[in-house]
Amino acid sequence: MIVVLAYATQVFAPNNKVKREMYATYYHNRFEQRKTTTGEIFSQRKYTAAHRTYPMNALVKITNKNNGRSVIVKVNDRCPNPNVIDMSLISAKRILLHNTGVSRVVVEKLDDSCQRLWEKQDEIFRLFDRAEFDDTYLTLHYDSTMRKFDETFSFLYYVKVLNVQDEERAKRIISQFSGSLIPKSTIKKEKEQDFIYIGGFLRREDAIDIVKNLKSSYLLSAEVVKK
Numbered sequence: 001m002i003v004v005l006a007y008a009t010q011v012f013a014p015n016n017k018v019k020r021e022m023y024a025t026y027y028h029n030r031f032e033q034r035k036t037t038t039g040e041i042f043s044q045r046k047y048t049a050a051h052r053t054y055p056m057n058a059l060v061k062i063t064n065k066n067n068g069r070s071v072i073v074k075v076n077d078r079c080p081n082p083n084v085i086d087m088s089l090i091s092a093k094r095i096l097l098h099n100t101g102v103s104r105v106v107v108e109k110l111d112d113s114c115q116r117l118w119e120k121q122d123e124i125f126r127l128f129d130r131a132e133f134d135d136t137y138l139t140l141h142y143d144s145t146m147r148k149f150d151e152t153f154s155f156l157y158y159v160k161v162l163n164v165q166d167e168e169r170a171k172r173i174i175s176q177f178s179g180s181l182i183p184k185s186t187i188k189k190e191k192e193q194d195f196i197y198i199g200g201f202l203r204r205e206d207a208i209d210i211v212k213n214l215k216s217s218y219l220l221s222a223e224v225v226k227k
Contacts, residue, residue, distance in 0.1 A: 026092035036077035044089035050077035064095040158199035162221040
């Protein structure tokens with residue numbers, strides 16, 4: 001599965017960056033709250049990493065070759081081996097490195113135009129991630145950056161609920177959805193008819209599962225559409 005960051009950095013970052021293959025590991029908890037090379041206090045909850053040669057405060061994208069998942073980290077510490085990049089735990093979790101402890105990765109240096117992406121990663125993963133986290137569906141809390149992502153990525157799938165009759169009934173239907181099932185739904189009017197759109201989903205299979213759930217619980221017609 002390819003996380004949205006892989007697409008985001010392709011859209012917003014220059015394409016002439018040198019990519020390097022190496023191994024990735026992640027920090028032991030004993031380093032928590034210790035000073036890094038830059039003087040920052042290390043935290044397993046921040047998107048940072050250590051490398052021998054990358055410049056301090058450089059942003060790099062790390063892609064796990066085993067699954068294609070990507071994350072952006074800031075280099076703020078040193079480690080002895082130039083063929084290893086040592087990641088914080090949250091960064092390792094985002095590419096599922098914590099399951100194996102070590103993995104072959106592709107590392108690509110980014111420029112400062114990706115600073116915003118790095119800062120917003122928690123929100124990005126909450127919006128788009130479909131892995132083993134609890135942040136699996138789109139939310140209503142958009143800012144201009146999040147809206148830009150939603151407008152840019154045309155691969156998202158949505159569930160379109162058809163026979164809702166009118167806006168008031170659509171609102172009543174939405175209110176009956178469990179919070180764990182549909183955190184984001186939108187009512188849209190098309191040709192004088194109201195529809196409910198649910199999503200988006202990176203995989204068509206996820207949207208189909210929602211359709212099956214809806215049809216088993218409500219007298220509704222629903223189909224999967226691609227944005």
